Amino acid sequence: MAETLFEQVWGRHVVASQPSATLLYIDRHLVHEVTSPQAFEGLRMAGRKVRRPGLTFATPDHNVPTDNQFQILDPLSKKQVETLRSNCREFGVELYDIGGGRQGIVHVIGPELGLTLPGLTIVCGDSHTSTHGAFGALAFGIGTSEVEHVLATQTLWQGPRPSALGVEVNGVLPPGLEPKDIILAVIRALGIGGATGCVIEYYGSAIRALGMEGRMTVCNMSIEAGARAGLIAPDDVTFEYIARADRPFAPRGAALEAALVDWKRLRTDDASAFDRNVSIDASNLAPQVTWGTNPAMTVDVGGVVPNPEDVPFATPADARRALEYMGLVPGTPIEQIAVDVVFIGSCTNGRIEDLRSAARVFEGRKVAAGVQALVVPGSEQVRKQAEAEGLDRVFREAGAEWRQAGCSMCLAMNPDKLRPGQRSASTSNRNFEGRQGPGGRTHLVSPSMAAAAAVAGRFADVRKLLK
Amino acid sequence: MQPFQTHIGRAAVLDWCDVNTDLIIPARYLKRTERSGYGPLLFADKRYEPGTAPPPDDPSNQGPLAADFPLNHPELRDATVLVVGRNFGCGSSREHAVWAVQQAGFRAVVAPGKGEGFADIFESNAFKSGLLPIELDPGDWDALVAELRAAPGRVQVEIDLNECVLAAHTPTGDIRFGFEIPEEERRRLLRGLDAVAETLLLDDAITAHERSRPAWLAASSTPA
Numbered sequence A: 001m002a003e004t005l006f007e008q009v010w011g012r013h014v015v016a017s018q019p020s021a022t023l024l025y026i027d028r029h030l031v032h033e034v035t036s037p038q039a040f041e042g043l044r045m046a047g048r049k050v051r052r053p054g055l056t057f058a059t060p061d062h063n064v065p066t067d068n069q070f071q072i073l074d075p076l077s078k079k080q081v082e083t084l085r086s087n088c089r090e091f092g093v094e095l096y097d098i099g100g101g102r103q104g105i106v107h108v109i110g111p112e113l114g115l116t117l118p119g120l121t122i123v124c125g126d127s128h129t130s131t132h133g134a135f136g137a138l139a140f141g142i143g144t145s146e147v148e149h150v151l152a153t154q155t156l157w158q159g160p161r162p163s164a165l166g167v168e169v170n171g172v173l174p175p176g177l178e179p180k181d182i183i184l185a186v187i188r189a190l191g192i193g194g195a196t197g198c199v200i201e202y203y204g205s206a207i208r209a210l211g212m213e214g215r216m217t218v219c220n221m222s223i224e225a226g227a228r229a230g231l232i233a234p235d236d237v238t239f240e241y242i243a244r245a246d247r248p249f250a251p252r253g254a255a256l257e258a259a260l261v262d263w264k265r266l267r268t269d270d271a272s273a274f275d276r277n278v279s280i281d282a283s284n285l286a287p288q289v290t291w292g293t294n295p296a297m298t299v300d301v302g303g304v305v306p307n308p309e310d311v312p313f314a315t316p317a318d319a320r321r322a323l324e325y326m327g328l329v330p331g332t333p334i335e336q337i338a339v340d341v342v343f344i345g346s347c348t349n350g351r352i353e354d355l356r357s358a359a360r361v362f363e364g365r366k367v368a369a370g371v372q373a374l375v376v377p378g379s380e381q382v383r384k385q386a387e388a389e390g391l392d393r394v395f396r397e398a399g400a401e402w403r404q405a406g407c408s409m410c411l412a413m414n415p416d417k418l419r420p421g422q423r424s425a426s427t428s429n430r431n432f433e434g435r436q437g438p439g440g441r442t443h444l445v446s447p448s449m450a451a452a453a454a455v456a457g458r459f460a461d462v463r464k465l466l467k
Numbered sequence B: 001m002q003p004f005q006t007h008i009g010r011a012a013v014l015d016w017c018d019v020n021t022d023l024i025i026p027a028r029y030l031k032r033t034e035r036s037g038y039g040p041l042l043f044a045d046k047r048y049e050p051g052t053a054p055p056p057d058d059p060s061n062q063g064p065l066a067a068d069f070p071l072n073h074p075e076l077r078d079a080t081v082l083v084v085g086r087n088f089g090c091g092s093s094r095e096h097a098v099w100a101v102q103q104a105g106f107r108a109v110v111a112p113g114k115g116e117g118f119a120d121i122f123e124s125n126a127f128k129s130g131l132l133p134i135e136l137d138p139g140d141w142d143a144l145v146a147e148l149r150a151a152p153g154r155v156q157v158e159i160d161l162n163e164c165v166l167a168a169h170t171p172t173g174d175i176r177f178g179f180e181i182p183e184e185e186r187r188r189l190l191r192g193l194d195a196v197a198e199t200l201l202l203d204d205a206i207t208a209h210e211r212s213r214p215a216w217l218a219a220s221s222t223p224a
């Protein structure tokens, strides 16, 4: 039977098989400060070493302040970052530290460094590791016990092979719409648990038309539908990204030629090989805005807050709890909901393309009175690039804050937090209760929709602004 | 890891669906670098009166329990089996969510629907930490919850991992349900085995795989 892309990559990495479990070799292990301290401690207590420090790469991101990265005032955050530093020193792991020019959100720097390549297995103690699937890698998040296992053995036990879910996105994305709208629409169609036990492969003309940044946005949120991973077959767009000059770990010369021969074979030849298929037409999409407390609770920007009885994939009781937490009344038009804070950043939308999209909306406009707008680049490299293009000037002139690299208000482990009751338009990936700070209310949108909300002071259809 | 063979205890029900890991343990508590002390932090933003959840640097400084949170029912405070709605543990990969459930005193979590009860990473973290994730047939789950609701705190739940059976001893009699656990995970749980130690025995296979990796892959770990 025909194999899908993910099954090919899986098959190449099998080290040992048992009836209900497979031992997979891991090509790249990315590490950050939050989910690793207990794993290193486990190694230390058992007297074990890191098997392949050369395949292990670390950076601090979650706790890093974005107004002054060098001043971590919270003692717990500081200790966590320092613990990462001492663990990397002790175990010989390469650390991309603050101020070194390469620090950033782990899923933003992996591809920048050329660590993320087609056909690889990539893991990290972080659910958004699915981001790296944009290159045709099998990339997924793991827990701390598994981080310890990978550190010690460079392998990972997996249960039965996940099933393959094909998500086809055809058509042409209309002006004003972004990759974020595609993935929000996919999650809306699948439900928050709709892809549990699956690896999603995205394909179709609308996916092919995306750049690498957009593909990463799409793969990033696969986990929001419950998927183990999400990936996209590599093509010339992928190869061109990898071949760019500043990817220190990407193969070069003869090694690259050999790799390319291999990478070009990585594809699903026959869509009937998927265990299940879902299809979306990008041409018909409107900008998406979440109204509730999970990423599947989404409507079009022209829509209204739904009745709890009419929420797909949620019981009326769960939907009522979501409405209550969000402080929303059914029937309210989305465009009448005012925002207090706008956050542009995260591993979903903190890359250069995202900042360009936001800047196009901010250009010549002002952030509405009473709204705080934060623009947080995903990495030091993104920050440098944005400044070279003058985007920082556009943000500042509009009245937005231009920050330093980190996870920031995506999950509020650093000082960037919503206050209880505050409402945000956020380009991040999760609108869970308290995600951006206890009591905070998050609406997920694309970068241009976030910028539109910043200038309008409420959700606004960016297509009208761009006319 | 503590082995899991059989267990008897009281069960508490939290029947919300899609309970995410941020709800199970809010991100601010992930700044801790220890592996213990997470019990009081379980559902911190729901379990305590608003504004009285423990500060991250002092987990034992707990406020009054919120009266309306289902797990705070006085008869369920010593529950050791947590019965939850579908897709429990969705969201982040934080194993702290499993540690919090476990360190709050639970040995097993019971959800409805094979392959739908738990989010993938939560389930795998649970196996690795010795918290037993059980997925019941949805009809069986409904029947169990009905019994637990009918006599809060007076139903003993008995789990036998050797036989893969969950029984509920209710004031009116016993009901028994079967469940499935992947054989490898069951074997490790029964004996409390350390997965790393076992994998290290496969060193030859791992080394053989490393030798077979294409050169471009190996070369890429040296910066140009």
Ligand code: SF4
Pocket (backbone or CB within 6 Å): A061, A062, A105, A106, A107, A126, A128, A346, A347, A348, A406, A407, A410, A411, A428, A429
């Ligand atoms: S940006 Fe948000 S989702 Fe991404 S790694 Fe950081 S905290 Fe996690």
